[in-house]
Amino acid sequence: MALTISELARSSGVGVETVRFYQRKGLLFDPRPAATGGARGQRHYGELDVKRLRFIRSAKAAGFILDEIAELISLDHTGDRPRARKMAEVRLAELDREIAQLEAARQSLRRLARECAGSDDGPCPILEAFEEPASSRT
Numbered sequence: 001m002a003l004t005i006s007e008l009a010r011s012s013g014v015g016v017e018t019v020r021f022y023q024r025k026g027l028l029f030d031p032r033p034a035a036t037g038g039a040r041g042q043r044h045y046g047e048l049d050v051k052r053l054r055f056i057r058s059a060k061a062a063g064f065i066l067d068e069i070a071e072l073i074s075l076d077h078t079g080d081r082p083r084a085r086k087m088a089e090v091r092l093a094e095l096d097r098e099i100a101q102l103e104a105a106r107q108s109l110r111r112l113a114r115e116c117a118g119s120d121d122g123p124c125p126i127l128e129a130f131e132e133p134a135s136s137r138t
Contacts, residue, residue: 002007003044003045004045004047005019005043008043008049008050011053012053025070027047027056027070027073031045033076040133046066062091063091064087068087071083071087075087
């Protein structure tokens with residue numbers, strides 16, 4: 001299989017510029033011929049490139065940042081499963097914190113919506129809740 005950069009991007013659901021960005025970051029190999037200094041020449045990609053790009057997208061969807069994704073890729077070559085597991089555990093703890101914050105925000109909005117629905121008299125509790133405190137106004 002020999003894919004162009006646009007075919008690789010399309011097969012993985014990203015744009016061509018995303019592929020180029022990942023290449024600049026060292027996450028994807030840039031297959032342009034070295035004889036042209038890597039500045040010209042058609043790029044050809046294979047199944048491993050498709051798998052790598054899909055891995056990057058999945059890891060990003062799980063919340064890993066690019067440096068962490070690069071480390072995960074390198075861990076694949078070393079087989080350092082304990083380090084990969086530790087990275088996943090840290091990411092899970094971060095997700096749990098984010099979920100707790102979102103749950104608190106949802107509960108707060110539900111309460112405000114109920115209070116707002118209770119009466120059409122007086123100021124809206126939702127609008128009041130989001131107003132800046134008087135001490136922070138200039």
